[in-house]
Amino acid sequence: MSRIIGVLTGGGDCPGLNAVIRAVVKRATRDFGWTVVGVEDGFLGLMEREARTRPLTPRDVVGLLPKGGTILGTSNRANPFSGPDGKDQSERVARHVESLGLDALVCVGGDGTQTIAHRLYERYGVPVVGVPKTIDNDVAATDYTFGFDSARACATIAVDRLHSTAESHDRVMLLEVMGRDAGFIALHAGLAGGADVILLPEIPYDVAAVADAIRRRKARGRSFSVVVVAEGSRPLGGEKVYQAAGRLGGIAHHLAEALQAHIDLECRVTVLGHLQRGGSPTPFDRLLATRFGAAALDLVAEERFDQMVALSGNAIVAVSLEEAIGRPRRVDPQGELCRTARSLGICLGEAT
Structure with a gap:
């Protein structure tokens, strides 16, 4: 049976x-003979008076595998349930899905995108299938999201490079990485790159403990240190730092300023920023994204809507969107990776 499948990338x-x-x-064209329609700029392409879509054929996806970004465009502020003017435009989205004749809408995005997809299914019966993505790796019900490995690799390379310049100048180099309220990028890159201090949103840090770790290194003849700071980190009894409304950023500068009162080494800050989002995906992310995309079509074929593909161990499975958005993933402060970091003498900012 011929079907029309919509796909959008959100967040x-x-x-x-x-x-x-x-x-x-x-897979849609080869295995099922279906038509694919791309929705431009995430849900925004369905929120406007005229839907913005484009046909997608095998010719349109030639050479896409190593290409970063998204050919469909995206928006992280397009919420149909609270549009730019504050109005609920979800009914318009549902009407567009019906008028376009979409038999399914594959929604590729993080927790925000999957929450919107779930609400559209609940309120209007929009036949949605979720595909999880985020560099933060904070989507529940999946072991990994694609995008995380590429961001982790980028951050690890940055830690590697900061080591040599820190050692050359006897400096404390602070690297601020993304992750929002989850510290996976910081923890993984810090361990992989051999950082001396790793600060996570899940473990409020004590400035004195961080300074003490740096002083102890200096006493052992290591007059430099590399500190990896997740953007959502905060000091004990303090607040997170925002560079704009709702946008985390700047905690490394605050920490550097606070450290200078405790140590006699110069502190320098590097904010990795959107370098973590850009560029070509790693082989792991290419493979996972490909597996997710192919598996999403199985859910469509079986009409298992309001579900999301996920990675469990090494298997691709299906989970309900309700489960996926119920509770975000966070680093476990007592988990194996944090225990490993402590066992190697890495400071996690914990008060002694």
Whole structure:
């Protein structure tokens, strides 16, 4: 039976989005003979008076696998239930889905995108299937999201490079990485790159403890240190730092200023920022995104809507969107990776 499948990419961009689009288009046309329609700029393309879509054929996805970003565009402020003017435009989205004749809408995005997809299904019966993505790796019900490995690799390379300049100048180099309220990028990159201090949103840090770790290194003849700071970190009894409304950023500068009162080494700050989102996806992210895209078509074929593909161990499984958005993933302060960091003498900012 011929079907029309819509696909959109919502939220912030990350490496691997195009690999999902490619997999959806190739499998839909090759295995099922279905038509694929791309929705432009995430849900925003369905919130406007005229829907903005484009046909997607196998020719349109040639060469997409290593390409970063998304050919469909995206928006992290397009929420149909509270539009730019504060009005609920979800009914318009549902009407567009019906008028376009979409038999399913594959929604590729993080927790915000999947929450919107779930609400559209609950309120209007929009036949949605979720595909999780985020560099933060904070979507529940999946072991990994694509985009995370590419961001982790970028941050690890930055830690590697900061080591040499820190040692050359006897400096404390602070690297601020993304992750919102989850510290996965900081923890993984810090361990992989051999950082001396790793600060996470899940463990409020004590400035004195961080300073003490740096002083102890200096006493052992290591007159430099590398500190990886997750953007959502905060000091004990303090607040998170925002560079704009709702946008985390700047905690590393605050920490550097606070440290200078405790140590006699110069502190320098590097904010990695959107470098973590850009560029070509790693082989792991290409493979995971491809598997997710292909598996999403199985859910469509079986009409298992309001579900999301996920990685469990090494298997691709399906989970309910309700489960996926119920509770965000966070670093476990007592988990194996944090225990490993402590066992190697890495300071996690905990008060002694």
